[in-house]
Amino acid sequence: MRSRLRLGFRRHYGASPLHLAAHLVGFAIIALPLDRIFSGGGGVTELLLWYLGLVIVHDLAFVPAYTGLDRLFRATSARLPLTTRTGPPAINHVRAPVVTSVLLFIIYFPLISGQSDGTYFAMSGHHLTHYLRNWLLITAVLFLGSGLIYAARVLRARARSAR
């Protein structure tokens, strides 16, 4: 009898009763903090724009953009005689510094772009002058480091195949 009830529930709902119970508990817990956010966090429209906007930007702009760039890069680099058939794949030695550099740009965007300058000056007494330069410098170091590691791997692979 109990198992039939359960089967019936599963057929109609699509998962176990625990699935529904856990979600109901979860939704109940977040109701109060959600209310606090939208009553005291700022304009409702602005907050909704942030919540929806970030998801849309991530899912429909950021991911397609980096996926597309990666495809484009692979399509072009395949036509160039860059990668040897035997050596380690070069592509990841390009991906790694690009990924790291882009993430640093995202994380430190308020400083690199200078958007925080006014507030930053009031807080610290200094202007945001070094951040763009430092980011470019770090990016160059990342590419250099990745290239050196790649060179070392190629040399090692050659030494191994020569033996």
Added chain:
Amino acid sequence: MSVTESPNLDPTVIEPADRPSGEQPSQRAKRPSATPFRPELWRSPVRGPWLTSFLGTLLVPAITVIALTGFIDHWAWYPELQGSGTFGPALFHFPASWPSWSYAVTQGTHVTLGLMVLPLILAKLWSVMPKLFQRPVVRNAAGAVERISLAALVASVLVEFATGVLLAEDYPSTFNFDTVHYYGAWVFGTLFVLHAFIKLPVMRRAYRERGVLKPLMQGVAQTEPEPPDDGGLAPISPTTPTISRRGLLAMVGGASLTIFAVQAGESIGGPFRKLALLAPRGRVFGTGPNDFPVTHTAASAEITSAMTGADWRLTVVGARTISFSRQQLLAMSQSTRTLTITCTDGWSTTQRWTGVRLAELARLVNAPEGATLRAISLEAPEAGGVQASFPPSLYTDHRSLLALRVNGVDISLDHGYPARVIVPNVPGTLNTKWVSELRFEVT
């Protein structure tokens, strides 16, 4: 992070490996549109339940530490935030026996790890992207419920991260970042626990079938795609791998370590500060005794030299009221302590402070038993002045000072001249600068 799909518009190759029976190949070939709704077009050979489970497993301890250190920060700092009593203790204090850099550790961990987790979060989202475009969009009621909770989970983690970054980097407020970050943590935390609970069977199955660490043994050449799964994560028609799973994780880890390298110095301080090339308080501007970072300058607080000149007096109110000139304070018994100031932005600085013990001032004015100390600044509340309150356990701590000098010289105007409060393990903003009045009151 990295991606291994490739465009494949050739209709003869996009056949799904597990074509539903009854469907003719010719029917498929008629619509070779490259929309993300076609599961065959999600072709990365490293995607699958194991990868997603592994990334999720790494996120659990990271999120737990970030959440706990974040709550400590909030409870120590902001008890007056609207209604936060519902969500935790009204005020949290580190025990007096703990070293004065304890709060620097928890707060530095919160901010640094919070930034370091971004590569992992984005990799996790990348690994589940095919689910977003799954068709039918909603299979049944359970699917609808899960979609809602997942949408809220993704939105809340992105906003949580964004508000954290904006708070730490002095971004001009357009809405209440604090409120949204704090209550957002409850929303995200709850949905995160719920998601981990719901996905536990999927994770256990992935680890049972593939082994917990076994997929990490494979290099690029040996990387085998996971077989197509019910969840639609593994590719139906995978491409040749260009990266191994461990290569992907190395990329995530490398990015996190780079973030650590350019950030952590602002919390560790000392010679490491200069290494924090992108952190907001990673710069050193001189070698003088007052050349450590400032949060909130005298100019922005509208403090003028006239207010802090010879006419300045400190009024201390207890059972009786005494007014002190700076000379009188300097003539009292001085105490020198090496204490750490930690800003809620995550940065810290450890300096050698000299001044009068707060406990001594309490004794001089016969502070009532159990009185709370309220520190009042010359800074007008409209300019951002904070009225800090300290319970007896904090102001009777022998390390708690009304500091007059730092590193052997008078503290500079930007650091709070003529006098500032220094209490160990409280948020930096409570270490009131330009103090004009100390009130020991029973509330």
